Amino acid sequence: MTEELFLGDSYLREFEARVVRLDGREVVLDRTAFYPGGGGQPADRGALGIGPVRAAVVDVRRAGGEIVHVLDRPIPDTVRRLRGELDWERRYAHMRYHTALHVLSGVIWRRFGAKVTGGQMRADRARMDFSFPGEWTSEVVGEIERLTNAALAEERPVRVYELPREEALENPDLIRTQVNLVPERVELVRVVEIEGIDTQADGGTHVANTREVGRMEITSHKSKGRRNKRVEFVLR
Known part of the structure; x- marks a missing residue:
């Protein structure tokens, strides 16, 4: 289950999380501030990265109890933690x-x-x-x-x-x-x-x-x- 940080704080723009699963350009974290879309509201955009590793988040969706972040490029499977940044203006x-x-x-x-x-x-x-x-x-x-x-x-x-x-x-x-x-x-x-x-x-x-x-x-x-x-x- 992904902890949905946006439910408690809509103003949270940045966060750190543990990588639960990497599958090509798709990343599941233990928690996220990225809204996955629903109820007429589009999914968030932004970026995930750590140090020199950085990728744009081009889509976010629910999959069961998890929230999947779709990136514009794969990141190394050795990465264990990531920092998320929302496209705050959007x-x-x-x-x-x-x-x-x-x-x-x-x-x-x-x-x-x-x-x-x-x-x-x-x-x-x-x-x-x-x-x-x-x-x-x-x-x-x-x-x-x-x-x-x-x-x-x-x-x-x-x-x-x-x-x-x-x-x-x-x-x-x-x-x-x-x-x-x-x-x-x-x-x-x-x-x-x-x-x-x-x-x-x-x-x-x-x-x-x-x-x-x-x-x-x-x-x-x-x-x-x-x-x-x-x-x-x-x-x-």
Whole structure:
């Protein structure tokens, strides 16, 4: 099992770890700060190295209980420890967009009762899909943008904690998101709560306060069916 350092500290940029396995360009460590992707958040990039040995991390993925780091070149199989460095600019952008998506989700749910059906983020943009129960107009989209920016500007803290699975399943805010998709073997559910706005079961990385997100600007919106709608946005 790989210890997932990013779960406890999204701001950790560098770390040292023991090499568990080397297989060509793939490396498994006993612990890592590299996020392996999931929940709409891309995998991290960065570098692993020790002394003169250094390779870029071009992909990260889960494989069972392990996290596999894919390098741009093999490293010597005699290496026993490595130092990891995240591409911090990219990771921090993902953190800002991830938190923005949660605020947007909370606003749409509280104001319109619309459930999120999907989302995706990049380092320079993001999108969200949701099942919208009412009329879809430019005025509605403008209200969504205004309410989301108002919530972001209120400097709300972002808390991360764990709940027993049984308790999480009794929380209506968590049930409306993806807690029911968490495998049954998971006894503790990781929860990300944005005070007064949104509470979700989530395994990704976030900023500590909404003031770090900045201002959201919706760049496009579309109807993808009778109820399914999409907004795309950037952060300023």
